[in-house]
Amino acid sequence: MRYPINYIAITRGFTSSHFGVDFGWNSNNGGPYHDIVAIDDGTVTAVVDGYGNTYPNNRIYGNYVLIDHGNGYSSLYAHALNGSIKVKRGQRVTVGQVLCKMNNSGYSNGNHLHFELRKSGTKIDPLPHLIALPEQKISPNSALLDRIKRGEEVVIKPETADRMRDQIKVNIDNLNIRSNPYLGDNIIGMLQRGIYNVFEQRDMRHEASNGYLWYRIVDDKSVWCAQVNGVDFYKAELPEIVHxxxxxxxxxxxxxxxxxxxxxxxxxxxxxxxxxxxx
Structure with missing residues (x-):
């Protein structure tokens, strides 16, 4: 999942009393009416528009968009500019598609994006699930700089189980994938729960700083994941040749x-x- 804004300037993180992440703006990078984009493909499940910038008013989120991404994940984009929302309820959207513009509607005292990520309806910290793409700038003054992961997102869809192939089953959410089988290498995406084909194995367990068995999961690209807890490997069961x-x-x-x-x-x-x- 990518960040919902192309200039990443976090002003407030996820806490026990603030169930989302706030993003500010920069006059040289999109300004106070910065475009807000979808973090992943999905279906719009709610749209609220028509509220101005009265502070406060009876809508905490003000104008907002809610998207269902599947696998229990949904995202919310709040405090949008009145009249700027470009999508409708029930509409399919793609990752990076412009949804609305940043503003100050609802319970807000300044232009910003309030962003929430939810898993099965529960609000969760978005940062472990987001990747800053090469075209997205990161403010050097952003809060939580050390938690912003940079990478070129690679999206790999799960396969169907096939006992004729080596495969892994991922039983955890957001398993990091990297461009090489090293923990220090670039994170280029995340795997969701499901079955994935294995094209190569590399045993790095002898290296103390990199001690995992790694799997290359794309045939013609260097895309690797580690066998951590929650990842199971299944060896192909080739049938006996019968003449x-x-x-x-x-x-x-x-x-x-x-x-x-x-x-x-x-x-x-x-x-x-x-x-x-x-x-």
Whole structure:
């Protein structure tokens, strides 16, 4: 999941009393009416618009968009500019699609985006689930700088179970994937729960700083994940090769011909030996 804004300037993080992350603005990077974008593909489940910037008013979120991303995840984008919302309830949206503009509607005393991520209806800290893409700038003055992960997001969809292939089953949410099998390498995306094909294994458990078994999960790209708790590996179960009756018959005939040929050679050698004795 990408960040919901292309200039990342966190002003307030997720706490026990603030169930989301607030993003500020910069006059040289989008200004106070910065575009707000979808963090991932999904379906719009709620839209509220028509509220101005009265502080406070009877709508805490003011104008907002709520999106269902599947797998229990949903995201909310609050305090949007009145009349700026570009999507409708029931509409499918894609990652990075513009939803609305930043503003100050609802219970807010300054232009900002209040962003929430929810799992099965429970509000959770968004930062472990978000990746800053190369085109997204990060403010050097942002709060929680050390928690903003930079990467080029790679999205890999789960496969169906196939006992003819090596596969892993991911039983945890947001498993980091990296461009190389090293913990210090760039995080380029996250895997959700599901089945994924394995094209290569690399055992790095002998390295104290990198002690995992790693799996390459894309055929033609360097995309790796570690076998942490919650990741199970399944070895391909290749079936025993069974020869059709025709092949078995041919093999039997070839074997008989070889036997006859061996006998003929033995007879020929015996005749030659007898001939030598009478010369």
């Amino acid at each position: 059709p009756p025709v092949i078995e018959q041919l093999e039997q005939e070839i074997s008989e011909l070889k036997q006859k040929n061996t006998e003929m050679i033995a007879d020929f050698k015996a005749i030659m030996e007898l001939a030598k004795k009478h010369i």
